Amino acid sequence: MPNARTATSTWSPQPDDDPATACPISPVVDLxxxxxxxxxLWVLQAHGTQRFVELERRIGVTPKVLTQRLxxxxxxxxxxxxxxAEVPPRVEYEIxxxxxxxxxxxxxLGEWSDAHLAxxxxxxxxxTGPLPR
Structure with missing residues (x-):
């Protein structure tokens, strides 16, 4: 049986969908x-090609975490x-x-934030309810 989402170019949840597997944006959100x-990604889009130390300085992340994420x-x-292939080796990253x-x-998302974050x-x-743990 065809999925309701494949019939149109826009996605919308269906009442009988299994939430754990049906949400097609979950993998994108995780990624x-x-x-x-x-x-x-923001820094690379805004500032272009960057060396590792430039990214580290602009973002304020530890070298280990930056290496993993890159x-x-x-x-x-x-x-x-x-x-x-230079001495010392030069490594650059670009989007x-x-x-x-x-x-x-x-x-x-930036527009939504401007309109709704306040x-x-x-x-x-x-x-006034209990805070999540």
Whole structure:
């Protein structure tokens, strides 16, 4: 039986969908919005090609974490690593075309944030229930 999502170009949840497996954006959210990924992509999009120490300084992340995240982004095709045979070796990182294609997603989230983040903060301030652990 065809899935309702495949019949149109827009996705919308269906009442009988299994939430654990039906949400097609979950893998994208896990990929793009894991800790430090967004700042790395943001810096590479805004500032162009960067050396490791430039990324480390701009983002304020530890070298170990930055190395891990850059490797994941390279594996996923969002960042390209270039090694130059120089002494000392020079390594540069740049966002790929695939990574740049996320620009509209980030722009839309930025617009949502401008329009609604104050409402979220007001709701948090007014919340009197128990805090999540």
């Amino acid at each position: 793009v919005f894991s800790r430090w990924t967004t700042p790395i 490797r994941q982004l390279e594996r996923d095709g969002l960042v390209q690593r270039r090694i130059y 790929t075309e695939l990574g740049s294609s996320l620009h509209s997603v980030f722009a839309a 409402d979220v903060e007001a709701s948090r301030a007014a919340y």
